[in-house]
Amino acid sequence: PGLLEHQRQLVELGNQLMWFSVELCMALYGAGRFFSLENPELSWLWVQLVIQKLYKLPGVAFVKFLFRDYGVPFYKPTLILHNLPTFHELSCGVSSWLGPLVTLRGQVVWDGVKVFKTHLAQTYPPLLGLRMAELGAEAIAMAETAVDGGSPVPMAVVSEDAGIPISLQQVAWELDGLAEEESSDGEGL
Secondary structure: OOOOHHHHHHHHHHHHHHHHHHHHHHHHHHOOOOOEEEEEOOOHHHHOHHHHHHHOOOOOEEEEEEHHHEOOOOOOEEEEEEOOOOHHHHHHOOEOOOOOOOOOOOEEEEOOEEEEHHHHOOOOOHHHHHHHHHHHHHHHHHHHHHHHOOOOOOOOOHHHOOOOOOOHHHHHHHHHHHHHHHHHOOOOO
């Protein structure tokens, strides 16, 4: 409710991308392959029922890490929902930014265009990309060794699970709070 047409189209496109991503993750999981799905820690993606269903599968976990721990000047807490036996190590980082941090709120002018700061921080830091590639290659090698030895493919280390960041109960409370605020304005949802 209350969205402009272009905003509604973006939400619809985002929902289609979510469904496609989950279907792909489920297909990979069902074939005994690895998957990962990344988004900011406080993304609405994580409260979707289909994501929670994926999370409840055996050998699936969340890992939380900070972009700052991969050498960039912003914090950006991020989660990956995955089933790789090595990705829990992303939480350790490789080279923390030691200087002042940039707050990712508001807008700035970049290349003559006003953009949100979060837009500038959506690209993976190079050190994060390298670390993900290393851990992915290690996971694939572990899977090959397991298959060659007749063992099951190793999955995520559930004891290292960072947990789902936002519960559906929290979302319900927040929505109830919004409904109360809206109704006190006389407009309702």
